[in-house]
Amino acid sequence: MHYHLPxxxxxxxxxxxxxxxKHIRPVREELDRENRFPTEIMKVLADSDMFRxxxxxxxxxxxxGALALCIAAEELSRVCAGVATTYAANALxxxxxxxxxxxxxxxxxxxxxADGRKLAAFALxxxxxxxxxxxxxxxxxxxxxxxILNGTKQWITNGGEAKIYTVIALTDPDRGPRGASALIVEDxxxxxxxxxxxxxxxxxASATRELIFEDCxxxxxxxxxxxxxxxxxxxxxxxxxxxxxxxxxxxxxxxxLDEAMIYASQRRQFGQRIDSFQGIQFMLAxxxxxxxxxxxxxxxxxxxxxxxxxxxxKEAAMAKVFxxxxxxxxxxxxxxxxxxxxxxxxxxxxxxxxxAKITQIYEGTNQIQRNVIASALIRETASREK
Amino acid sequence: MRIVVALKQVPDTAxxxxxxxxxxxxxDGVPSIMNPFDAYALEEGLRWRDALGGExxxxxxxxxxxEEMLREAISIGADRAVLLTDRAFAGSDTWATSxxxxxxxxxxxxxxxxxxxxxAIDGDTAQVGPGIAASLxxxxxxxxxxxREISGGRLLAERFVEGGFEVVECPLPAVLTMxxxxxxxxMPSLRxxxxxxxxxxxxxxxxxxxxxxxxxxLDGSPTRVVKIATPEAxxxxxxxxxxxxxxxxxxxDILLGGEAGE
Numbered sequence: 262m263h264y265h266l267p268x269x270x271x272x273x274x275x276x277x278x279x280x281x282x283k284h285i286r287p288v289r290e291e292l293d294r295e296n297r298f299p300t301e302i303m304k305v306l307a308d309s310d311m312f313r314x315x316x317x318x319x320x321x322x323x324x325x326g327a328l329a330l331c332i333a334a335e336e337l338s339r340v341c342a343g344v345a346t347t348y349a350a351n352a353l354x355x356x357x358x359x360x361x362x363x364x365x366x367x368x369x370x371x372x373x374x375a376d377g378r379k380l381a382a383f384a385l386x387x388x389x390x391x392x393x394x395x396x397x398x399x400x401x402x403x404x405x406x407x408x409i410l411n412g413t414k415q416w417i418t419n420g421g422e423a424k425i426y427t428v429i430a431l432t433d434p435d436r437g438p439r440g441a442s443a444l445i446v447e448d449x450x451x452x453x454x455x456x457x458x459x460x461x462x463x464x465x466a467s468a469t470r471e472l473i474f475e476d477c478x479x480x481x482x483x484x485x486x487x488x489x490x491x492x493x494x495x496x497x498x499x500x501x502x503x504x505x506x507x508x509x510x511x512x513x514x515x516x517x518l519d520e521a522m523i524y525a526s527q528r529r530q531f532g533q534r535i536d537s538f539q540g541i542q543f544m545l546a547x548x549x550x551x552x553x554x555x556x557x558x559x560x561x562x563x564x565x566x567x568x569x570x571x572x573x574x575k576e577a578a579m580a581k582v583f584x585x586x587x588x589x590x591x592x593x594x595x596x597x598x599x600x601x602x603x604x605x606x607x608x609x610x611x612x613x614x615x616x617a618k619i620t621q622i623y624e625g626t627n628q629i630q631r632n633v634i635a636s637a638l639i640r641e642t643a644s645r646e647k
Numbered sequence: 648m649r650i651v652v653a654l655k656q657v658p659d660t661a662x663x664x665x666x667x668x669x670x671x672x673x674x675d676g677v678p679s680i681m682n683p684f685d686a687y688a689l690e691e692g693l694r695w696r697d698a699l700g701g702e703x704x705x706x707x708x709x710x711x712x713x714e715e716m717l718r719e720a721i722s723i724g725a726d727r728a729v730l731l732t733d734r735a736f737a738g739s740d741t742w743a744t745s746x747x748x749x750x751x752x753x754x755x756x757x758x759x760x761x762x763x764x765x766x767a768i769d770g771d772t773a774q775v776g777p778g779i780a781a782s783l784x785x786x787x788x789x790x791x792x793x794x795r796e797i798s799g800g801r802l803l804a805e806r807f808v809e810g811g812f813e814v815v816e817c818p819l820p821a822v823l824t825m826x827x828x829x830x831x832x833x834m835p836s837l838r839x840x841x842x843x844x845x846x847x848x849x850x851x852x853x854x855x856x857x858x859x860x861x862x863x864x865l866d867g868s869p870t871r872v873v874k875i876a877t878p879e880a881x882x883x884x885x886x887x888x889x890x891x892x893x894x895x896x897x898x899x900d901i902l903l904g905g906e907a908g909e
Contacts, residue, residue, distance in 0.1 A: 272840040279834060310837035323837065 262553050264560055270329050276309050277336035289341040292466035293612050296458075298422055299344050299466050306348055307377020315352045316359070320371035327501070328563035331508035335556075338512025339519070342616035343466030345512065347380075349505050350418040350467070353624075354381025356498040357427040357443050361486040370425055370445065382423035384414040384472055385495050392629050394429075394495065395438035399474065401430035406481045408432065408444060410474040413456070418623075420470030421455040424448040428472070429495050432488045441491030445483040452477030463615035499624055500574045504566065507559045507580040510588035510620040514552045517588075517595035517613045521545065524599050524608075541598060548591045555584040575637035578630040585620035585627060592617040648701030649758040652692040652725065653748050653779065655682045656709050656716040657769040665877055681716050684764025687825040690832040692762045693724045695797055702726040704758075706751050708736055708744055714848050722835035722843035729755070733852035738865030741770070745778025747863045750856035752783060760797075761822040765790060776824035786817040789824045 266274070284305050292299055306312065314329045316322025323329075330352055337345035355374050358366055373379040390396035399412025410430060417426075426446045433440030446453060456471025486494055522545065525536035535541050562580045565573050592614040596603035603610045621627045658677045666673045681689075692703045705720035707713050708731040717728035731751055739747060752758055761780075766773035773789070780787035792812060793805040800819050805812045807826060835843075853863055860866050887897050 268844060269837075269841060272837060272844075276835065276837060276840065283834070305834065308836060309834055310839075314837065323841075 262557065264557075266328075266332070269323075269325055270332050273311075273314060273325070273329055274332050274336050277311070277333050278339075280305055280309060280311075281337060281340035285337070285340045285344050289344070289466070290606075290609070290612070292341065292343060294465075294606075296460065296465045298468045299347060300422075302344055303347065303377065303380065311348065312351060312377040313375045316355065316371050316375040320367050321375035322371070326563075327504055327566040328560060331504055331559055331563045334505050335508040335512035335515070335559075338509040338616075339516040341466060342509060342513050342613070342619075343464040345509050346418060346464045346467040346619075347422075349502075349509060350383070351381045351423075352505060353383045353498065353502045354419065354423060354425065354427055356501055357383065357485050357494050358445065360497050360501065361443065361490070361494045362445075363485075365482070366445065366485065374425065379424035380419050380422055381425045381427070382417055382419035383498060384417045384420075384426050384428040386415050386417070387413060388415050392626055395492070397429060397431065397441065398434075399428070399430040400434055401428075401432050401442060401444055401479065403432065403481070404478075407478045408481060408484070410444070410446065410452070410477040410479055412474055414472040414474075416459065416469050417472050418467055418469055420468055420472055421458065422468045426472065427485065427498075428474075429491045430474075432484075432491070436489070438492045439489055441495070442488045443485035443491045443494040444479050445485060446474075446477065446479050450477055450479060462618060463612070464619050496574075500577050501566065502624055503577040503581040503630075504559055504563045506620055506624050507555070507562075507577075507584035510581075510584035510617065511552060511556045511559055513613055513617050513620065514548070514555070514584075514588040514591040517592040517610055517617075518545070518548050518552060520608070520610050520613070521548065521595040521598045524602070535598075544594050544598060548594055551587045552591060555580075555587040559584055575634050578625070578633040578637075581620075581625070582627045582630040582634070585617070588617040588620050589614075648696070648699050648760070649755065650692040650696055650701060650703045651752050651755065651758045651761045652685070652689045652703060652705050652720070653761060653763040653775070654685045654689065654705055654707045654716060654720060655764070655767045655769075655775075656680070656707065656713040657682045657767055660768050667877070679712070679716070681719060682764050682767045682769075684766060684768070684825060684827060686764075686832040687827060687829045688762035688764045688823075689720055689723060689725065690830045691791075691794060691823070691825055692760070693833070694830065695760065695794070696726075699797065701759075704729065704755060706731065706748060706755075708732070708739070708747050708751075717848050718843040718846065719835070721846050722839040723833060724836070724839055727846070727849075729849045729851055731851050731856070733854075733864075735853040735860065735864045738868060739863060740868035740870045741772050741774035741778055742869055743863045743865075743867035745775050745782050746867060747856065747858065748775065749779045749782035750858050750862075751851060752779070754851065754856055757820065759819045760802075761785075761820070763822065763824050765824045765826050773824070776822055780822035783820075783822070785820050785822055787822045787824070788815050788817060790826055791823045792826045792829050794823065794829075 284302050313322040314325045317324040334345050334349045358370055374381050387397050401408040401410045428444050428446050429441055431440050432442040452475045454473045456473050459469040525541055528535045559580045562576045595610045596614050599610055602608050656679045659680045664673045696703045703725045705717055705725040705728040711732055714730050763776035777787050788804045788806055790807045791804045792807045795803040803816050806815050
């Protein structure tokens, strides 16, 4: 498919493909096996300006927008979704500041993120608040010109590695979700520590950790927006990040198809290449078609965002659901095509299948995405009938 | 500080085949790349610019399509680039090429350092770097594996020789030719690629360089390639098996028998 991508975005794709080939492919299996954070690869991505693409020019970025970020996430995921998650989680962590931060906060935090000198992370999930994000309990109680933060955030991507955290906490616990606020918490703030590093099924190169706040004093000027807007900031952040997760899913699926195509052309059974069998051909054709359909939807939503659309929660959710379900199906089929070899760790497709699973879960499960899509549909219909 | 890096666009030898009839390189459809040794020269130039300030100017002599490689050099970090291209340069041997590149360094207003790769992977002469130094009458350090230090108008470099390395000190300006693995060449950056797309690449011909016709091109080349031949493939040797004594006897028979036979 020809998407008529502009030159800057083609340059991003080429660079990420190059980085994938030279710096990620040789180590992805080792990163996965050892659960090791890809510090060196983040340095390469920083030197290549990849952390600049989603940050406006005024703050040291290149201001290339949502489609650019999707292309980078897709191309990196094609090689290793664990590395891509680590990269994309920075955009997620920066998003609350980008969308709702003050001019002063943008000037203070974004240039270091654009340079890649510091990594960022977004902290919403808690042990008892997953899909029901309204159930968060972490408190941030105002005390003079500080907030006193207490509570635990769970499964935070880039936890322990990032220097800048955007944390959703209750500034007015009596008001529930309406009493939530977004705060910027820097690594090293007294009372802020890290819990255990999770041992995950997939995306094992990425760091997933608990954040523990014990009477952690955060300067009041680190409040993003106004008190009580935290939940809105979080939802807007996720609406903006979902196309990135969807792009990641497209990349994982494409990587698995690439492997399946090569294998099917080399593997011989019954005296012929297995890609000469119609049973395999139909599988490959379906995989490729589903991937292209997912990619087209993702690019379309990203272009919608870049075009200045105000409301795109439904479309972002559709892209995330469709692409991640596609990734799960395609990677499962890739393992099937490689058969016994596909099930072995010597071949990369079993890792891709493990990596694909998270895209149906994180940044809102696919069931929650369907809720988002359905409630938007119902709202649209109701407003038409008025 | 001005640092000039001399680059060459070469066919990717991983893909090159020899025409068995005409004994020439079959370049059709073979992708062109930056000579791999030159990538280390470029990286070394960029590192010293980053450390000491100034600019890196990438230069090459070649056909118009060599501009593509110069844009790549800019995407990796060179500040600007000059393409030396002119029909009058055609047929240049290493002497004429060195003269032409040296003339470009002079036209740039001189430089403190010229970096080049140890040799190009197509011609394999390793003569152009030293030739530039000779033409400019500058000192040269060849086969450099590491540049230790550049300060106070002098440099200290490790020059690899068989079995070890020499530490060479020399005054600037100087020409250095770089070995593989002298450093780790950086990747292009996105900003570099964006700049490379629109950068103005200067094009200089023989007139711009104020070279006489006998100083460049075929007329300025004292050497000629008279013939290119492919060595005949060696036939497989004989293989003998047996005890050391038996093998010694067989070998002696062959050697002495051969001599006796002549």
